Amino acid sequence: MTDYLKYKSVPVKSSEITPEHLFLNRRQFLKTMGTVGAGALLAACGVNVTDETPIVSTPSDLTTNSQTDELGDPLNTYEQITNYNNYYEFTTLKEDVAEKAQDFQTSPWEVKVYGLVNKPQTFGLEDLLKKFPQEERIYRLRCVEGWSMVIPWVGFPLSALLKEVEPQSSGKYVRFETLLDSEQMPKQRGSLFPWPYQEGLRLDEAMNDLTILATGLYGKPLPAQNGAPVRLVLPWKYGFKSLKAIVKIELVPDEPETFWTTVASNEYGFYANVNPDVAHPRWSQASERRIGELGRRTTLMFNGYAEQVADLYQGMDLSIHY
Amino acid sequence: MKRKPNWLRLTVHALAWGLLVWLVWSFINDPINPIQATTKRSGYIALVFLVLSLAATPTNTLFGFRQAITVRRTLGLFAFMFAGVHFLIFSVLDYGLDWSLLRGAIFEKPFVLVGLTALTILLTLAVTSFKWWMKRLGKNWKRLHRLVYLAAPLVVVHYSWSVKGDVLRLQGDILQPLAFGLAVALLLIARLPPVRRTATHLRSRLTQRLSGPVAESPQPVEGPNR
Numbered sequence: 244m245t246d247y248l249k250y251k252s253v254p255v256k257s258s259e260i261t262p263e264h265l266f267l268n269r270r271q272f273l274k275t276m277g278t279v280g281a282g283a284l285l286a287a288c289g290v291n292v293t294d295e296t297p298i299v300s301t302p303s304d305l306t307t308n309s310q311t312d313e314l315g316d317p318l319n320t321y322e323q324i325t326n327y328n329n330y331y332e333f334t335t336l337k338e339d340v341a342e343k344a345q346d347f348q349t350s351p352w353e354v355k356v357y358g359l360v361n362k363p364q365t366f367g368l369e370d371l372l373k374k375f376p377q378e379e380r381i382y383r384l385r386c387v388e389g390w391s392m393v394i395p396w397v398g399f400p401l402s403a404l405l406k407e408v409e410p411q412s413s414g415k416y417v418r419f420e421t422l423l424d425s426e427q428m429p430k431q432r433g434s435l436f437p438w439p440y441q442e443g444l445r446l447d448e449a450m451n452d453l454t455i456l457a458t459g460l461y462g463k464p465l466p467a468q469n470g471a472p473v474r475l476v477l478p479w480k481y482g483f484k485s486l487k488a489i490v491k492i493e494l495v496p497d498e499p500e501t502f503w504t505t506v507a508s509n510e511y512g513f514y515a516n517v518n519p520d521v522a523h524p525r526w527s528q529a530s531e532r533r534i535g536e537l538g539r540r541t542t543l544m545f546n547g548y549a550e551q552v553a554d555l556y557q558g559m560d561l562s563i564h565y
Numbered sequence: 566m567k568r569k570p571n572w573l574r575l576t577v578h579a580l581a582w583g584l585l586v587w588l589v590w591s592f593i594n595d596p597i598n599p600i601q602a603t604t605k606r607s608g609y610i611a612l613v614f615l616v617l618s619l620a621a622t623p624t625n626t627l628f629g630f631r632q633a634i635t636v637r638r639t640l641g642l643f644a645f646m647f648a649g650v651h652f653l654i655f656s657v658l659d660y661g662l663d664w665s666l667l668r669g670a671i672f673e674k675p676f677v678l679v680g681l682t683a684l685t686i687l688l689t690l691a692v693t694s695f696k697w698w699m700k701r702l703g704k705n706w707k708r709l710h711r712l713v714y715l716a717a718p719l720v721v722v723h724y725s726w727s728v729k730g731d732v733l734r735l736q737g738d739i740l741q742p743l744a745f746g747l748a749v750a751l752l753l754i755a756r757l758p759p760v761r762r763t764a765t766h767l768r769s770r771l772t773q774r775l776s777g778p779v780a781e782s783p784q785p786v787e788g789p790n791r
Contacts (some may be wrong), residue, residue: 327597338597353685391599435730435737507731525676525726527669530660536600538661 270316275306284412293355306462312381316533316549319392321461323534328347328468330487331436332421332428340468347427348524349468349488356404356474357491364407368472372458374407375399379462380455383476384485384547385517391531397459402450410446416496417449418442419475422488436506442475442486443499443513445555453478454550471483479548481515512565514556517546577636581643585609585765588650604654605727608680611647613719614640614752616748617688617719623755627764638694641713645691648684678754680723686716714756 333343357363423439425431465471468489503511519542530539618640624633730737
């Protein structure tokens with residue numbers, strides 16, 4: 244745990260940080276008003292109103308280098324980021340993952356990197372934290388369901404790890420696998436999904452500088468519900484590509500099957516790049532709601548990272564390779 | 566002249582208005598994404614009321630529970646009410662009546678369109694559910710209101726398209742849509758004349774036998790007391 248002290252974060256004067264209570268003020272006000280109003284109504288019906296406190300309260304020692312992303316949009320709060328998660332291994336209810344995952348064991352943890360590489364290795368979590376300098380990356384996360392957040396991740400480029408194991412020229416794709424442990428992840432017992440969760444990238448996507456393995460957020464170790472202890476983050480792709488709790492990284496010759504392409508290949512493609520012009524087969528992807536905002540925003544091509552990643556898809560028809 | 570209160574109908578009213586209050590309460594108290602959560606909840610409640618409304622007639626024909634018929638219209642109207650709330654959250658709160666975005670959301674893909682078709686049917690049925698229309702439409706009233714047999718499957722399709730998974734390939738988050746699909750299918754099958762006739766026939770034979778000399782033991786669970 245002490246390894247997290249090594250996170251490089253530029254010291255921010257405490258006067259520069261917007262206090263969380265101001266940040267939350269408006270929301271809190273609405274919430275209180277609502278609780279009072281609805282509470283009175285329900286109390287009149289004899290219903291016992293319990294105070295709804297979030298599972299994860301906000302720690303006092305959060306750190307981040309900036310209060311906004313590069314487009315000037317404010318970060319989502321720690322409370323929002325850690326209480327609203329898609330993690331089907333625990334539950335399909337986003338608000339309940341934090342509670343269901345709170346006993347998840349992340350230590351000891353090993354990540355096996357193997358396949359078409361010259362130097363296959365197994366890294367303990369401590370090795371990853373020691374070997375690869377951890378840095379903050381503030382990224383937008385766009386979920387395929389049509390919502391988004393701005394998250395200050397802590398992590399390191401996947402390219403650094405891959406260089407370490409030396410991919411062979413036949414290793415054209417990278418396959419990732421989440422932990423398979425139905426004792427800890429109860430929903431993995433269900434047979435309607437092809438467990439364990441798998442994802443894949445083309446090697447050049449994996450080597451792109453935006454691609455990171457995240458180990459923390461807001462300067463703290465990743466909470467279980469956000470994919471502890473180590474997860475992928477691909478800010479220009481829909482959130483489901485960024486798999487959590489990684490135990491295996493394999494270099495393979497062909498495009499690997501992924502969790503969602505297996506479940507519904509006509510709906511979730513291998514590439515899954517954020518693209519406002521290519522609708523999901525059932526709903527439009529032209530707009531999204533930033534968590535914490537009421538209106539909708541127009542979705543940006545590649546989630547606003549076109550400058551960094553558009554080259555990867557030169558000459559490809561993205562309506563076919565969705 | 567005093568009318569006996571219809572306790573079943575009062576229960577349905579209490580349930581529906583209570584759920585509406587809960588919906589508002591849960592919206593205000595959702596700290597993260599209240600619009601998506603409340604859209605889902607209101608749609609789900611509408612579907613439950615629609616299925617209950619469809620269950621009223623078979624409950625009478627199969628089990629002889631005649632009081633079920635007295636809440637059929639009430640259940641249907643509440644299904645429409647929650648479907649309306651569902652649509653208002655989607656169009657007003659979620660899309661802020663932004664027509665340029667809504668147009669794409671509704672017409673680009675069938676998901677919303679199917680839901681909107683079902684809502685249009687429910688609206689038509691709700692408006693014409695009063696005595697005045699019943700008289701005015703005569704025989705056509707019944708024909709018109711059979712459209713609910715189309716609305717219910719459309720709503721199930723709309724619902725199954727909202728989850729991540731593939732109902733046809735039995736993959737993904739599909740248990741609930743399948744359960745609702747099965748319920749609607751059974752409730753529609755129960756309306757087929759041969760099924761209805763057989764059920765009525767069986768029931769009359771059963772009640773005959775039960776009213777015979779052996780009927781000393783407590784009422785069986787299939788009895789009309791539920």
